[in-house]
Amino acid sequence: MPLYNRRPDPGLSSAANAGPALPPAALPLAELLARVRQTLSERFADSYWVVAEISDLTLPRTVGAHCYLTLTDQHTTARGATLKAQARATIWSQRYQQLAAAFEQQTGLQLRPGLKIMLRVQVKFHEQFGLSLDVLALDPTYTVGDLARLRLETLRKLEAEGLLERQKRLALPIGVQRVAVVSSATAAGWQDFVQQLQEAPYDFALTLFPATMQGEGAPASIRAALDAIRARRGQFEVVVIIRGGGSKADLLAFDDFGLAAAVGAFPLPVLTGIGHERDEAVLDLAAHLALKTPTAVAAYLIERLARLEAALEGYGGRIRQLAQQQVRYAAEQLNRRLRQARRAVQGQLQEHRESLHQRIRAAAAAPRAQLRQQEQQLGRRRHQLHRAAREALNHHEQQLRLRGRALAQRFRRLHRRRREQLLRRRYKLQLAALRLLHLQQLRLAELRPMPVATRPAPPEPGTVRLLTPKGRPVTGTLRPGQELLLRLPDASVVPARVGGQLPLLL
Secondary structure (H helix, E strand, C coil): CCCCCCCCCCCCCCCCCCCCCCCCCCCCHHHHHHHHHHHHHHHCCCEEEEEEEEEEEECCCCCCCCEEEEEEEEEECCCCCEEEEEEEEEECHHHHHHHHHHHHHHHCCCCCCCCEEEEEEEEEEECCCEEEEEEEEECHHHHHHHHHHHHHHHHHHHHHCCCCCCHHHCCCCCCCCEEEEEECCCCHHHHHHHHHHHCCCCCCEEEEEECCCCCCCHHHHHHHHHHHHHHCHHHCCEEEEECCCCCCCHHHHHHCHHHHHHHHCCCCCEEEECCCCCCCCHHHHHCCEEECCHHHHHHHHHHHHHHHHHHHHHHHHHHHHHHHHHHHHHHHHHHHHHHHHHHHHHHHHHHHHHHHHHHHHHHHHHHHHHHHHHHHHHHHHHHHHHHHHHHHHHHHHHHHHHHHHHHHHHHHHHHHHHHHHHHHHHHHHHHHHHHHHHHHHHHHHHHCCCCCCCCCCCCCCCCCEEECCCCCECCCCCCCCCEEEEECCCCCEEEEEEECCEEEEC
């Protein structure tokens, strides 16, 4: 029985068909798909190993969920035609837990889009979901290979020693400018790296540490360059290992365990630009950051400085903007407060003006009343002063008259007493002068004749001396009318004139 019914050809006439026309026999879709499922299950009862690439992957997000894959295969035939196949595949939950863990343990990789794998599948067909493949097993050796297994062992050793993630914990400066470069001096990658940095608007200080970048001696040469950088690590901010690309065999040196360990333990951040496009070397995984090419490393360094510059400019602009906002806000606040202060001052000024007017009116009325009161008080006090002045004047006049009479009486008594004293003193002086004159006359009578040049003897104490008007002792005879000076015993001098027998006091 055929799987489908043929419709009658439209070109045949009804006469050619014997018997009456019958409608075509139709099959339900479910029955048709069931026949397909039965045929496929009978024809493809076994499982098959296939090679395919994962183009899409949906990992289970919860416990008990399944993993869904989209497998593709694209190859070119001998005639140059491109064939492409695609199928859905499913790894059921329980089997996924076993296969994914074993695959990751042996390859060090997780299932991801773009990964080419060998897997054992069984063809399944469902009336609702169509054709799909149930994954029964995965072959890690196809994906890994011998070199991959060695690489996996190296990664495990690095991870066990803590060198796989150590570089990534180092802090890379934002603005890197002092760079130590490990490369070949004749490599095109080094020239491209230098040219890229020279074309940048920033200044980089590059120091090249030459090393062999391929072959068996490459790991030892690169480690020697790293040792030289370690001795001068205070002069640099970052280490860059670059080369200009090459075949996969040329890049095997960068899977060396000793080289990767030296990079992982290096005290400065290490950037790599080995020049591969798809594969990652072990050195890339142990470094702080792995980039594809030397120019990509240069672009990364330039971009960091550009981001730093942009950030600083942004901060500066933001600071300027905030400052302007603060200035505007402060100006608005100041203007608002000035307006408030002006209104407050005007209000207070108006209040003070009104209060002042009230006080002026009150002050203008009060002084007039006080003035009238003070005028009345001054009038009373003027009369009182006049009366008191007359009374005081009369009292003082009486006191002065009394004191005048008392002074006159006292002056008369003092005048009489003084005149009596002067008369007694004059009488005593006349007696002393007469006695002295008599004594002088006696001495003159006894000593005559006496030489003129002979000096008289010094007078005795208590006597009165006769002196000329010039203060010299008298040596000759006295004449009536002669003027003399009498030096009394108390050393006072009294003028006198000789008259008859007695000297007259002047």
